[in-house]
Amino acid sequence: MTAAPLAPELREKLRRAPVAALSAQLRRHGLDNVTIDGVRPLLPDRKVVGIARTLRFLPNREDLFHSHGRGYNAQKRAFDTVGEGEVLVIEARGEPGSGTLGDILALRAHARGAAAIVTDGGVRDIEAVTAVGIPVYAVGAHPAVLGRRHIPWDADLAIACGGATVVPGDIVVGDADGVIVIPPALAQEVADTALAQEDADAWIAEQVRAGHPVDGLFPMNATWRERYDAERARP
Amino acid sequence: MTAAPLAPELREKLRRAPVAALSAQLRRHGLDNVTIDGVRPLLPDRKVVGIARTLRFLPNREDLFHSHGRGYNAQKRAFDTVGEGEVLVIEARGEPGSGTLGDILALRAHARGAAAIVTDGGVRDIEAVTAVGIPVYAVGAHPAVLGRRHIPWDADLAIACGGATVVPGDIVVGDADGVIVIPPALAQEVADTALAQEDADAWIAEQVRAGHPVDGLFPMNATWRERYDAERARP
Amino acid sequence: MTAAPLAPELREKLRRAPVAALSAQLRRHGLDNVTIDGVRPLLPDRKVVGIARTLRFLPNREDLFHSHGRGYNAQKRAFDTVGEGEVLVIEARGEPGSGTLGDILALRAHARGAAAIVTDGGVRDIEAVTAVGIPVYAVGAHPAVLGRRHIPWDADLAIACGGATVVPGDIVVGDADGVIVIPPALAQEVADTALAQEDADAWIAEQVRAGHPVDGLFPMNATWRERYDAERARP
Amino acid sequence: MTAAPLAPELREKLRRAPVAALSAQLRRHGLDNVTIDGVRPLLPDRKVVGIARTLRFLPNREDLFHSHGRGYNAQKRAFDTVGEGEVLVIEARGEPGSGTLGDILALRAHARGAAAIVTDGGVRDIEAVTAVGIPVYAVGAHPAVLGRRHIPWDADLAIACGGATVVPGDIVVGDADGVIVIPPALAQEVADTALAQEDADAWIAEQVRAGHPVDGLFPMNATWRERYDAERARP
Amino acid sequence: MTAAPLAPELREKLRRAPVAALSAQLRRHGLDNVTIDGVRPLLPDRKVVGIARTLRFLPNREDLFHSHGRGYNAQKRAFDTVGEGEVLVIEARGEPGSGTLGDILALRAHARGAAAIVTDGGVRDIEAVTAVGIPVYAVGAHPAVLGRRHIPWDADLAIACGGATVVPGDIVVGDADGVIVIPPALAQEVADTALAQEDADAWIAEQVRAGHPVDGLFPMNATWRERYDAERARP
Amino acid sequence: MTAAPLAPELREKLRRAPVAALSAQLRRHGLDNVTIDGVRPLLPDRKVVGIARTLRFLPNREDLFHSHGRGYNAQKRAFDTVGEGEVLVIEARGEPGSGTLGDILALRAHARGAAAIVTDGGVRDIEAVTAVGIPVYAVGAHPAVLGRRHIPWDADLAIACGGATVVPGDIVVGDADGVIVIPPALAQEVADTALAQEDADAWIAEQVRAGHPVDGLFPMNATWRERYDAERARP
Secondary structure, three states, rough: OOOOOOOOHHHHHHHHHHHHHHHHHHHHHOOOEEEOOOEOOOOOOOOOEEEEEEOOOOOOOHHHHHHHHHHHHHHHHHHOOOOEEEEEEEOOOOOOEEOOOOOOHHHHHHHHHOEEEEEEEEEOOOHHHHHHHOOEEOOEEOOOHHHHHHEEEEEEOOOEEOOEEEOOOOOOEHHHHHHEEOOHHHHHHHHHHHHHHHHHHHHHHHHHHHHHHHOOOOOEEEEHHHHHHHHHHHH | OOOOOOHHHHHHHHHHHHHHHHHHHHHHOOOOOEEEEEEEEEEOOOOEEEEEEEEEEOOOOOHHHHHHOOOOHHHHHHHHOOOOOOEEEEEEOOOOOEOOOHHHHHHHHOOOOOOOOEEEOEEEHHHHHHHOOOOOEOOOOOOOOOHHHHEEEEEEEEEEEOOOOOOOOEEEEEOEEEOEEEOOOHHHHHHHHHHHHHHHHHHHHHHHHOOOOOOOOEEEEEHHHOHHHHHHOHO | OOOOOOHHHHHHHHHHOOOHHHHHHHHHHOOOEEOOOOOOOOOOOEEEEEEEEEEEEOOOHHHHHHHHHHOOHHHHHHHHHHHOOOEEEEEEEOOOOOOOOOOHHHHHHOOOOOOOOEOOOOOHHHHHHHHHOHHHOOOOOOOOOEEEEHEEEOOEEEEEEEEEEEOOOOEEEOOOOOOOEEEEEEHHHHHHHHHHHHHHHHHHHHHOOOOOOOEEEEEEEEEHHHHHHHHHOOO | OOOOOOOOOHHHHHHOOOOOHHHHHHHHOOOOOOOOOOOOOOOOOOOOEEEEEEEEEEEOHHHHHHHHHHHHHHHHHHHHHOOOEEEEEEEOOOOOOOOOOOOHHHHHHOOOOOEEEEEEEEOHHHHHHHOOOOOOEEEEEEEOOHHHOEEEEOOOOEEEEEEEEEEEEEEEEEOOOOEEEEEEHHHHHHHHHHHHHHHHHHHHHHHHHOOOOOEEEEEHHHHHHHHHHHHHHHO | OOOOOOOOOHHHHHHHHHHHHHHHHHHHOOOOEEEEEOOEOOOOOOOOEEEEEEEEEEEOOOHHHHHOOOOOOOOHHHHHHHOOOEEEEEOOOOOOEEEOOHHHHHHHHHHOOOOOOOOOOEEEEEHHHHHHHHOEOOOOEOOOHHOOEEEEEEOOOOEEEEOEEEEEEEEEEEEOOOEEOOOOOHHHHHHHHHHHHHHHHHHHHHHHHOOOOOOOOOOOOOHHHHHHHHHHHHH | OOOOOOOOHHHHHHOOOHHHHHHHHHOOOOOOOOOEEEOOOOOOOOOOOEEEEEEEEEOHHHHHHHHHOOOOOHHHHHHHHOOEEEEOOOEEOOOOEEEEHHHHHHHHHOOOOOOEEEEEEEOOOHHHHHHHHOEEEEOOOOOHHHHOOOOEEEEOOOOOEOOOOOOOOEEEEEEEEEEEEEHHHHOOOOOOOOHHHHHHHHHHHHHHHOOOOOOEOOOOOOHHHHHHHHHHHHO
16 A cells, blocks of 8 residues: 655655644644654654655554564564655554664665654664664664564554554654644645745744844734835845 | 353353452463553442453544544444443543543443443543443543544554553453453463462461461462362362 | 622532533633643532632742741732632642642631632642542642642732643632633533533433434434424423 | 561550641651652551561562562562561552552561551552551552562662652651651651641631631741640640 | 843853852752753753743643734743843743744844743754754754643743742853752852862862772862862962 | 673673664563663763672652761762773662762773763763763763762662663673663573674665565575575685
8 A cells, every 4th residue: 555645846845844834834724733742853954754654563462472573564564565755654652662663674664765764662773773864753762672562563544653643645744843744635735835934934033133023023013024025026 | 343252151250350360360371461551440349351342542633533533433333332241442542631431422331231441541421420330440530522632533453552452352351450351262261270379369368367477378388288278178 | 809709690500510511612612721630629529610719839949938938928828818619729730749738728718718729739638628628629648748849939820730721710610520710701601501411411311321322312413303302392 | 677666655646646747847857758659548547657667679570580589589578577566668669560469468467467568569459458457558559460560679678669768667657648757766756746736736727717817827926826825724 | 121130250150160060059058959850952062151031831721822822922022022141931831742932032032142041841943943053941842833732921920940940030050961040149159169169079080080089089088188278279 | 899700702792782682682581671771871882881780879868868878978989899891880760850970970980990880860960971981871961969869878789770670790781772781691692692683684684775575584584594594604
């Protein structure tokens, strides 16, 4: 199962829009619970944009680990089939006490062209995983293998990650501020308004840097808005 | 989907075996991660034995609540179809900030003959739910409706509840100590050895009450074991 | 400062409406963050309705405790001036490691006719406080005096308690499910619709008890609604 | 090793003094970190006074469990040797995920005349343990045996329990408010002043019940103090 | 409201004294609860010294957000009026789930000459805020706007931040170890003794580096003290 | 007390084996609870291998601090006697609210040739401690002296650190993934199999980098194993 790819133009817009700006626009649409919280980027300088694939772990239970945890399990199948431009999002219940991937699986996702991996569990071999070069968001490093805390169970269903629901096919965007989930139907509008707001905010920042108070300027009143529109209208 | 019912004799044995005794026997089989933790019984005097049915909630996400949260949703379908002698186990991610059932749904499960409800979320109308008479285990009371924190999503799949994995068809047993999940294939043996251990422990308790040290007695050495066997062998 | 008292008729309606029902109606008005979470009632059988008075504690800081913590401090002034029918709500930052009131202050509030005390801190002399008879909600018992964790600082300003903002003059309602804060302007409407919903829910409960599925009934479809209206219209 | 027993008169005074009153007096001596927090009494109506014996558990480590966890281990030796009037205090690191004692060990401590058991871990067979009649303070119920989370390691050394340091020979007092640790050298003075304060507080409570403000009365100013002294001086 | 500025000489001493050294001296004055915990510096190499200004957020409540959250609210007024050399300290209740400032407000504080911003909430646009160059301490990054978790409520009153009480006019000092609050009346003495202790500790460090045990040296006994005094007395 | 030193060859193998690889091998021996969790390295690039020495802190209790906390206490004695190649492991109960060592003690351990310091408490003077050059693992930075939260109590006994039991003489290995405790009797075998597994994993990583799926390769089936053995057998 590979979701419809992102149109290149939309992907490019999302790549330019900060996660903070996208978050503000989603809030205007009434969406407040769309951030994957408690994870941090191994490569904070890398912007992530992709389509969500999902993988679900359940708490380790010794009898089930024997049936589901070993060999070519759900985790490995997910990494072998993640597609170009996809973000593999893993439900690990916020559990920090084991790795949920290591360098070999990170390499596999990278080789498949995946855009990123997001897990609300830990990462093993954190230095090697970082060196692979695929952006990874995780709750931290832990040396233990998956089985200490988890059984890889199933994939391609809606999951909870970092307190947010992620549905396969959702758009996932990440930067140094964190990771956000965007319903596909809203992505175009949210990207456009976020970029417009970014432009206005950059202009406001210039005025503030020049010594203007935020009163009336942030948000802009009619006077400032007029001046902004005039400047932006210049050829 | 209704799982194979428990044989009456096995159900009766499990009803007599304390959860603590079953837990100790499961540990002998290498199963340590089988307790649903962080929940407490509304009716602590009631022993619970049943077959697991499952229901999964995901974190509230405003756009998905509109599509999945309203009307005859997954939650309501689960309560309308839970079977005689079944325990409805709900994955609510340990979130205390909303109810995950109220008195009407508790009544419905009770009317269907369900054995109990176990949720690692809250309960609304806790007095009314308690009055219904069906045993309920939950993390606490909260007045808010489900939608404050959750979207009812799907049912009849393996879930996480209170840190334990619960698979539909597992046997669920609860008492004042908590709730335990027993893989069906082990239930008969675990019930038998738990009851045998209970008998031995009751006899040990008598000796301790009479003033004997636990040294050599708990666990029993050969001398005490012999005496125990002799007493139990008497007509 | 004593807030305008509750009209007796409104107070009576709020006394009859469960907190869970009021919570559901507030949600319909877009208010989800109005519950004081993490507190439990010392007298779970007592319904609470009153007008909020507020008291704010800050973290103990040794130099400030000397200036603000002793003698006739903000805490004692608040208990000496809380009015008839008021609920004294205390900001204690969820800190369980000290008492925030004891039996003498509980007696004083009771003597003043206060409706209840809500604190997201601990209670000292929990048995004596319970015996006073004024409803108290708290995070638990702790033997230490206030000064172990707090400085009583000021009163009659908006505060945070149990994760909710409470403004003096808000209406506070509590029962076994917890405590809710109602903006005064919404109270009449919320009380009326909550009672109407309670009536409908009680009727639905009867049908469920009689064996009807919740499908179509909870919430009611047109057929059930018609039947309900007809029954309620009977003399 | 059995500590010097409490003098009967001191024991009686401590039995009459509420933990809250003792806590306030210890604070006057600069002792703020003497409460065992996060535990609750299985028998809230029972006052506890005794001399501390200690037992220390370490986190389960599979290789060490084999050498230290089985047979007549440190836990069982402690229960076999706890003395008349002693309180067995157990360091379980606040871990709720297993029992740290069950009914047989509770019976043994009871048969030895122990005053109470305090553990910042769980209790198995909570109903049976409660029925034994020895006061127990614990963080909650859990069905699992000790070995799920702990190795019984050693006894009769200073430990941490519920955030407080407990040294063998300390005096331990518990009631519904919680458990406090009193250095033996301070016990006599603290008990005397606590009882005196209790008497004064009871008299203050009477005045407050009669409608007096706490201003000037709690704490008492010279006028009230004079009146109090006069009344207490009456034959 | 702008507090009395720090005397340049005192400011310079505080700039040279490590927060750890100031903390040790405050403890000698009996002040243990003066650290703002749980925050980390965005610019760990930058020493911060300034006078506290305060800003208080309350939990988001939908009706109050409409009246207090929008336009030129308390947050924006605080950033527009923070003074030269002041540290804006924000009470955000330790809540990590939203930003409490972004780059435009950081720029404004920087343009006003503020010494730093300390918030026990999150930061949006963390890369842009870091680039502004004003030192910021926060609990982490979060992309969401303030309103997801907070209402900006009032300013210039005593607040709680990171578990410490901060009064407007307090002196705030921060470095890589964290942030400390110093009552103004103690600042001169604490700065002087901290610098003296730093000098002694640096000398002790030299001796330890040279292979001396800490026994007798740290803290210094009479012999070492004499040698230290002699060396420091040399021209 | 100085434990038997590590044989140089074993030390060298452990230095080359990643903690993640050692963890996986210990799990094969049934040891899952051997990681010191919740600590992070001040020098993440430095591999640590050494023999455990232990030091135990108890919660600050004001009367005991006077007798045990000052002068040449257990903490200072431990740093003065830690041996060449030893890792000083400190039990601080995960408490972040004070330092548990500063630069002078770090220098002393470094001068004694200690391999590292591991504490599940905080570090004071974090920049100076980092500059000393001895690897330190801690829960974070805090400016306060030890006595704010702890009393240094005793040394050279089994302790709990970061959720793991550490016995003096255990082998401690740390890298960017975290810290692991190895029972000495298993060290040789675990090091050998970990290095062998590392070699195999490196070869697997090459295949994955070349585009092979993990199916059949990770873990290796017979075909891949044969190819691997053949390549490794080449001169």
